[in-house]
Amino acid sequence: MGAYFHDVFGLPVALLAIPNMVMSVGSLIGTNVGGRLGDRRGRRQIVIVGRLIDAAIMIAFTTIIDWRLAALVALFFLAAPNSAHHMSAQTMMTEMIPRLRGSVMALFTSSLQFGFVTGSVVGGQIVDSWGGYTYLGPVAGIIALASVVVFWLYVKEPESETAQFEAGPAPVPVKEAG
Numbered sequence: 001m002g003a004y005f006h007d008v009f010g011l012p013v014a015l016l017a018i019p020n021m022v023m024s025v026g027s028l029i030g031t032n033v034g035g036r037l038g039d040r041r042g043r044r045q046i047v048i049v050g051r052l053i054d055a056a057i058m059i060a061f062t063t064i065i066d067w068r069l070a071a072l073v074a075l076f077f078l079a080a081p082n083s084a085h086h087m088s089a090q091t092m093m094t095e096m097i098p099r100l101r102g103s104v105m106a107l108f109t110s111s112l113q114f115g116f117v118t119g120s121v122v123g124g125q126i127v128d129s130w131g132g133y134t135y136l137g138p139v140a141g142i143i144a145l146a147s148v149v150v151f152w153l154y155v156k157e158p159e160s161e162t163a164q165f166e167a168g169p170a171p172v173p174v175k176e177a178g
Contacts, residue, residue, distance in 0.1 A: 001019040001020065001023065001075065002016040002019065002020070004019075004062075004133055005018075005019050005068070005071070007133070008071075008133060009068040009071065011068065018072070019071075019072065019075055022072050022075050022076050022079070023075055023076070023078075023079040024079075025076065025079075026075070026076040026077065026078070026079025026080040026082075026083065027079045027080070027082070027083040028083075029080050029083075030050075030079060030080035030081060030082065030083030030084040030087075031083040031084065031086070031087045033080070033084055034046050034050065034081075034083060034084020034085065034086075034087040034088055035084075035087045035088070035091070037084065037088075038084075038087065038088035038091060042157055043088035043089070043091055043092045043157055044088075044092065044151075044155070044156070044157040046084055046085060046087075046088040047085045047088045047089045047092070047151060047155075048085075048148055048151065048152060049081070049085075050081035050082065050084045050085025050086075050088070051081075051085050051144055051147060051148045051151070052145075052148055053077075053081040054078060054081055054082050054085065054141075054144050055141040055142075055144035055145045055148070056141070057074055057077055057078040057081075058078065058137045058138075058140040058141035058144060059137050059138050059140075059141035059142075060074065060137065061074055061075075061078065061137040062133045062134055062135070062136050062137030062138070063134060063137055063138060089151075090105075090108060092155070092157060092158065093105070093108055095158040095159075096158050119140075122139075123136055123139075123140075126139055
């Protein structure tokens with residue numbers, strides 16, 4: 001984001017922390033709201049809706065938005081649903097195989113890091129080879145949409161404590177006197 005804001009909007013290097021700060025605030029709000037909504041409404045729904053919002057904003061970000069302040073606002077609204085979906089997806093994964101939570105989280109974190117590295121390399125190639133940032137948002141948005149389709153088709157929400165809580169407490173067996 002720093003390079004984007006510097007190159008496209010002329011943001012001075014001394015102010016490049018501003019986009020990161022905006023994303024961090026969006027992430028703080030998104031993780032808290034997403035976690036709570038996921039507990040109440042179901043995590044799968046939060047993952048899908050959050051990712052669809054992400055995709056739309058990613059596509060618009062480098063193709064439509066041409067004003068620095070609007071880009072910062074869009075960055076906030078990109079980070080919030082992204083973090084909400086991330087929180088719900090992470091929680092779902094830990095519920096899939098509870099006895100292997102550590103291994104599942106290790107794979108999840110490794111895949112995220114792999115995605116960051118791969119995304120940086122591919123994104124750099126897109127910016128360099130395709131003449132700027134214009135196509136970066138649509139490519140990222142299309143990848144996000146593809147991830148929604150894969151998630152929707154193949155990932156089901158596991159039975160969780162939330163579902164048990166919503167169903168009410170289990171009946172307590174009553175001993176008969178005698």
